[in-house]
Amino acid sequence: MYQDMHLWTEIRRLVLTKQKSKRAICAEYHLHWKTLQKILNHAEPPGYRQRRPRAKPKLxxxxxxxxxxxxxxxxxxxxxxxxxxxxxxxxxxxxxxxxxxxxxxxxxxxxxxxxAEVFMPLAHPAGEAQADFGEAVVRLQGQETKVAYFVMSLPFSDAFFCQVFPRECTETFQEGHCRAFRFFGGVPTRISYDNSRIAVAKFVGRRGDTPTHEFLRLESHFLFEHHFCLVRRANEKGHVEGLIGFARRNFMVPIPRIDDLEEFNEQLAQSCRADLERRLRGQPTTKQGLLEEEQRTLLPLPQQSFEARRVEGAKANSLSLVRFDTNDYSVPTAYAHHHVTAVGNIQEVRLIVNDRVVARHPRDWVRENVHYNPLHYLALLERKPGSLDFARPLEDWQLPECFGVLRRRLEGERQSAGRREFIRVLRLLETLELAELARAIERALAIGALTVDAIRLLAQQGREAPSQWFSLDGRPHLQGHEIPPPHLDCYASLLPGGAR
Structure with a gap:
């Protein structure tokens, strides 16, 4: 009864309006005097109120x-x-x-x-951003692969941008920024980060103090300010932390089946654009409208492009290999035992000696692989022809069939000298395209000109544009001229026995 609001109201009305006495109410409703007093003191049942915690004698x-x-x-x-x-x-x-x-x-x-910790709600002025990496699993070319995905968000408008990369590293960190800035149409004035070793070179207390050289290069190019959060205090950039989970749940469930990461990145960019059409709770317009308002506070994009890359010093070993990011890449044997600068972006690795690019290789994101370019070893092969059939850089070199025919004919006619001549033919690939040289070899086989000089001339001839007839139509001032035939008698002196 004490929780029955109808009876509670009725009792209060009868007593307080003096329609009945307290004694009559206690008798009618079988109430204790203290219970009636509680009803009169409270407009509604106050509920159970414990005066002191219960004793726990065993605990x-x-x-x-x-x-x-x-x-x-x-x-x-x-x-x-x-x-x-x-x-x-x-x-x-x-x-x-x-x-x-x-x-x-x-x-x-x-x-x-x-x-439990209580957090202070933070204000997010327009033009400020937050950035971080997350991890997810994709099925890349039929195999489950762990990837890192970069997320940058603008808390004021709630716009965000997401891209997937093979791994979290300096070059993907920089590339993610470049793509995000283009997506937002400008550069945030201030960006908050955690204390990743990619960005922080030195810590003072619990906060990053000294940025890395590559981070400062990025910052100097785009002119934004940085803010490093306290160690293990992700709430300082809680907006992007939440969007990392949002992107994983909404863009990567179920596990994406993809053949190429860049194709998937196009899909992610489209998904981020579609998300701009949402309207957030408490906001007067969509995220797209807020982003257009926020774009007025962003810094303009620099006119010069920024190269997202990592630079490492290395030295080519006795096998003419340079190690970069746990993988080995070849350089021409002339640069073995030389100091080399390796420059890697997300697409390729460039190897530089004395400001000259001496080798380029596609970037390998798997670890501990070796990548050879057969052309880098042809000069060494000419000095060591006996290794032609055993050279590892040439193991998987797929050459047109005419190369094999040429080698068999040369070695059949000249034995070891024929092998050396074939290697000199291979060295023509240092200056010619494979298709060009293959056409020249086919012509040489057809006419029996099986020397490197003849094949070089045939290749050069194939590069020359054929001469065309010069039409005299419409040129009456040239039509009256005649060109006398050449006299070839002077060449007779070159024949054996002199002139005849």
Missing amino acids: DRFLPIIHEILEQDKKSPPKQRHTIKRIFDRLRIEHEYEGGISVVGDAVRAWRAGT
Whole structure:
């Protein structure tokens, strides 16, 4: 009855309007005098009000032990912290606790609620951004592959941009910025980051202090300011942290099946554009409208392009290989044992000696592979022709069939000298395209001119444009001229025996 609002209201009305006395109401409704007084003092049932916490005779002396366990858990890995059941088991085994698990759970939940951190809501002025990487799994060319995806967000408009890369590293970090700036149509004035080693070279206290050289190069080009959050304080850039999860749940579930990462990045960019049509709770317009407003506060994009790359110094070894990002790439053997500068972007690796690019290779994102360019070893092969059939750089070199025919004919006619002549023919690929040389070899085989000089001339002849007739139509001033035939008698002196 004490929770029945209808009776509560009726009793208050009858007594307070003096229609009935308190004594009559207590007799009619079988109420205690104190209960009636409570009804008259409160317009609605106040509910149960506990004056003091209930005593826990079996648990009270174990509360300091429980609190100590939970305090120590703060220093342990999240996946190796005590559960309620584990605390209960330890109390029974180690401390002879005889109570139940329910009161232990209540004590743990009360401690966690009392010590949980409370965060201050942050203001997000227009023009400021946050950036971070997340991880996801895609099925790339039929194989499950872990990839890193870059997310940059503008908290004021809630616009964000997402791109997938093979790995989180300097060049993908820079490339993600370049693409995000183009997507937003400008450069944020200030960007918040965590303390990744990609961006931070030195820490002072709990915050990054000294940016890396490549990060400063990026910042100098686009002229934005940086802000490094406190270590393990992701709430300082909580907006992008939330969007990392949003992008994974909405753009990468179910697991994407893709053949090329760049094709998938086009899909992600389209998804980010479509997301701009949403209207957020409490906002007067869509995210696209807010972004157009925010674009007025962004810095303009520089006219000069920025190269996202990583530069490392290295030295070519005795096999004419240079190591970059755990993979080995070949350079011409003339540069073996030389110092080399390796420049890698997301597409290729350039190897530079004395400001000259001596080799280019497609970028390999798998680890500990070796990449040879057969052309880099032809000069060495000419000095060591016996390694022609055993050279590892030539193992998977697919040449047109005419090359094999030429080699067999040369070696059949000249033995070892024929092999050397074939290697000299291969060296023509240092200046000619493979298709050009193949056509010249086919012509040489047809006319029996099986020397490197003849094949070089045939290749050059194939490059020359054929002469065309000069029409005299419409040129009457030239039609009256005659060109006398040449006299070839002077060439007779070159014949054996002199002139005849």
